[in-house]
Amino acid sequence: MKLYSYSRLETFEQCHLKFKFAYIDKIETEVEESVEAFLGSRVHEALDKLYRDLMFEKLDSLQELLDFYNSEWEKNWNEGILIVRAGKGYSQENYRKMGERFISDYYRHYHPFNQSRTIALETKEHINLDDGKEYHIHIRIDRLSMSPEGAYEIHDYKTSSSIKTQEEADCDRQLAIYAYGIKKMFPDAKKISLVWHYLAFDREIHSERTDEQLEDLRKDVLELIHEVEACREFPPKMSALCSWCEFRPVCPNFKHLYELEKKPAEEYxxxxxxxxxxxxxxxxxxxxxxxxxxxxxxxxxxxxxxxxxxxxxxxxxxxxxVKSYPRLSFPKREDERRADFINTIKALGLWDRLAEPNTFELSKLIESGKLHPEIQKMLENYAEKGETIYVRLMKK
Ligand code: SF4
The missing domain is CATH 1.20.5 (Single alpha-helices involved in coiled-coils or other helix-helix interfaces)
Structure with a gap:
């Protein structure tokens, strides 16, 4: 049995190299986690305690919850936690206070927490995705509950500073795959609501999926898993998320920067x-x-x-x-008239006279290894091996 988590698949899509560092090489770096992830964990723990205690008929006061949150914050804080926005003047204390606000707003909004009956907290189950029962996926739900009308509710707490649009929620795969799991685990689940709690905004976003959508999603996730398993190249993929990546100290795109930051000014x-x-x-x-x-x-x-x-x-x-002469320009690749232009050349019987193989595309095709080995070998007979040095200047 092969067990996947949603975050593992998401990491693969975000950056193949990050995936390799995290799940294949299992590298540990000096950066333990981002302050945003740390804040998220502490707030999740506090809300987990709130509902766990409620299951035992104990209603925590807001002050009790905040004391718990602050003591967990203090116990777990360490030097490896990265504050990406420190340069903008935000400190550990700003983030700690944000968490206090998230918990306080949530508490006041939902007190006495009887909107639905809690069934499970921080679930750790997994379900199979294929008939062969080879591939399983984790079902990690912050809180699973049942509404008075008998609908299952998958609650997810978000501590991010941006909020999903309804359209994004309707396309989200994480809670939808959990809904697929709940359908399998609880055959009586006719209606399942996906509920995101955006704590920074004290707002809920709701969505639902049809059975057909869940089946399509199951197939998509399986396809992605097959892509992960077939992957042999793990190039880095730069994005805005790199600022929060714990592998920056070992990533070839940021390693030099990390080494420089450790040097005194004169050595720099x-x-x-x-x-x-x-x-x-x-x-x-x-x-x-x-x-x-x-x-x-x-x-x-x-x-x-x-x-x-x-x-x-x-x-x-x-x-x-010095000589100047007239020049004719024809539709380029990105021009919508290009296909028509090429068809005309072919129709006029001029294609063989004018066409040249695109050797750049050909070398990319050979590099990709997607050609049949026999064909690859035949073409390689004509190739001379060399090296292209690509250097691009960018702002830091
Ligand atoms: S820093 Fe960016 S490019 Fe490098 S491993 Fe992390 S996500 Fe990938």
């Missing part, structure tokens, strides 16, 4: 990488200016040649041949 400037990057930026700027200047001179030479009716303009030790 002597770092070979810093020197090379700075020099490359300077040279690139000069090349850009010179290229603009060359374009301007070309235009002036053309005017001079036309005005003086000459083809060659003479300098001290050089001469410049």
């Amino acid at each position: 400037k002597d770092d070979n990488g810093v020197k090379l990057a700075n020099e490359y930026a300077e040279v690139s700027e000069n090349v850009k200016e010179l290229s603009e200047k060359a374009d301007e001179l070309k235009a002036r030479l053309k005017d001079f040649a036309a005005r003086n009716n000459v083809n060659i303009v003479y300098g001290s030790d050089v001469k410049v041949f």
Whole structure:
């Protein structure tokens, strides 16, 4: 049996390299987790305690919950917790107070917490996704409850600073796959509500899925699992989420930055990488200016040649041949007339005369390993091995 979690699949989609670090190499870095994840865990613990105690007929006061939250915060805080927005002036204390507000708002909103009957908290079950019972997925529900009308409710607490739109909630896969699990575990579940509690906004978002949608989702998730299992290349994929990635110290896209941050200011400037990057930026700027200047001179030479009716303009030790001629442009790849243009060339019987193999695409195809080995071998006979150095200058 192979057991997957939603977060594992989500990590794969976010960045293959992060997936490899987390689930294949199981690397541990100096960054333990982000402060946002830490805050989320502490708030979840407090709400879990609230409903667990209620199941034993004990109604915690708000102060009891906040005391519990603060003591767990203090016990678990450590130096490995990353505050990405520290540069914007936000400290551990700001995040701790946010958590207090989330819990207080929730408490006042739902007190005395009798909207639905709790069935399970922080579930740890898993269900199979295929007939062969090979692939299972975790069902990790913050709180499963039943409404007075008999509908199952899957509650999920969110501590993020942004809120889903209704459209996003209707497409969300995480709670939907949990709904699939509940249908399997409780055959009496006719109606299942997906409920997100956006604690920062004191708001609920609701959604539901039909049986057909859940079946489609099951197939999609299985397909994604097969993609994960077939994956052999794990390139890094940069996104806004990189700022919160615990693998930045070992990720080739951020490793150098981490090494630099540990160096004192004087050593920082002597770092070979810093020197090379700075020099490359300077040279690139000069090349850009010179290229603009060359374009301007070309235009002036053309005017001079036309005005003086000459083809060659003479300098001290050089001469410049100047000629201008009309140019025809045809629809490029992204142009919607491109397909029509190509069809016309073919219809006119000119294709064989004009077409050239796209060797860039061909080398990508060979690299991908998607060709039949025999075909690959035949094509490789014509290939010469070399190396392209790709360097792109970006703002930090
Ligand atoms: S920092 Fe970004 S690119 Fe690097 S492993 Fe993490 S998510 Fe991937």
